Amino acid sequence: MFKRDAIEAKAAPAMDFMGGFLAGQPEWVQALAGLAILALAAAAANFIIKKVILRAAAPFLDQRSDTVDRAAARLANVVPALIVSSGIGLVPYLPAAVITVVENVASALIVVSIAFAIAGGLDYVDERYRRRPESRSRPIKGYIQLLKILLFVGMAILVIAALMEQSPLLLLSGLGAMAAVVMLVFKDTILSLVASVQLTSNDMLRVGDWIEMPDLGADGDVIDIALHTVKVQNWDKTITTIPTHRLISDSFKNWRGMAESGGRRIKRALLVDQNSIRFLSADEVRRFRRFSLLDAYVARKDEELARWNAEHAGAAQDPVNARKLTNIGTFRAYVVGYLHAHPRIAQDMTLMVRQLPPTSAGLPLEIYCFTNTTAWSDYEGIQSDIFDHLMSILPEFGLHLFQQPSGLDVQRLLTEQGADSAIHH
Known part of the structure; x- marks a missing residue:
């Protein structure tokens, strides 16, 4: 009751304003006209921001990436949604239920747009980091994916709260009773997060490493390290996807040490x-002196054996007891x-x-x-x-x-x- 009165009070100035132009017209005509004006205002704001402001700002953004452009475009969607959310109550003769639904949906779209813009910003952070040399040994893609999961979970809670007109804290209190279910659903994510931290902190795996995991059919270069999976391009150009936690629970061979040794x-x-x-005969021994790689060896061994045989002359009288090459x-x-x-x-x-x-x-x-x-x-x-x-x-x-x-x-x-x-x- 109070909300309906508030909506009608907010719409009264618009009704008076519209009445000056559409005096004597049916209520549904005035409502459609108001909706058309609101849609035009939202479309005009969307056009100005994306086609004028963002294009003017493009030269000042990173020219090597379009991630920032996409994130900015998603953030720009907030302005039309704000116009619709703020202006729907000014449209005359709209039912209160319609106004409420539109405001809730617009609020949910604002939350979604902001969340996707932040996700785009996180992607850009990862992209900038991957340009640094140390990114091969210390990838952050897994952490970025974890932050995005938390971001989208928070977005889902806020969207549901906006659509239901309930406090997000009320929904969060309900999640406490679902902790076991949440742990079950995100079991792989938790295992992968722990594995990613261990792989990164212990420098066990980098992009570009040659690894072997015969049990999983992996033998090639690591091309991507994510939160849940590690991609290996095998020597036959096939791609093997390995769950990240398997790199901790199972053994694998990393050939990085060989590559770094240079041999x-x-x-x-x-x-x-x-x-x-x-045994070699004396003629054969002399013949091997012509081998440049054996000359020093044969000379040294010949002298050594001659000295031993001279010191043990009695034993060396029988060829069986003499030392030979x-x-x-x-x-x-x-x-x-x-x-x-x-x-x-x-x-x-x-x-x-x-x-x-x-x-x-x-x-x-x-x-x-x-x-x-x-x-x-x-x-x-x-x-x-x-x-x-x-x-x-x-x-x-x-x-x-x-x-x-x-x-x-x-x-x-x-x-x-x-x-x-x-x-x-």
């Missing part, structure tokens, strides 16, 4: 046929020298050639070293060149690679047996 590890073995391992040891020394002389191998990192325990597939001779680049294509090329050379020069040492017999080997054996049988007959 990438080569760890591969040659399987040497153990039947080809033997082996072809596998000499080849191992050659590989070490080759790697030290290689221009693409990092000399300040671990470099060794070692024997692993013998297996039924041969004796593994493992090359363990690091390239001086982390680029994948370069790394594979360097590794392939090294093993191309080692496999090609292996026969020079009387050694052979182990390989399971193939169909060609069986065919060659049968051919040789057939030839021998023909000769005997």
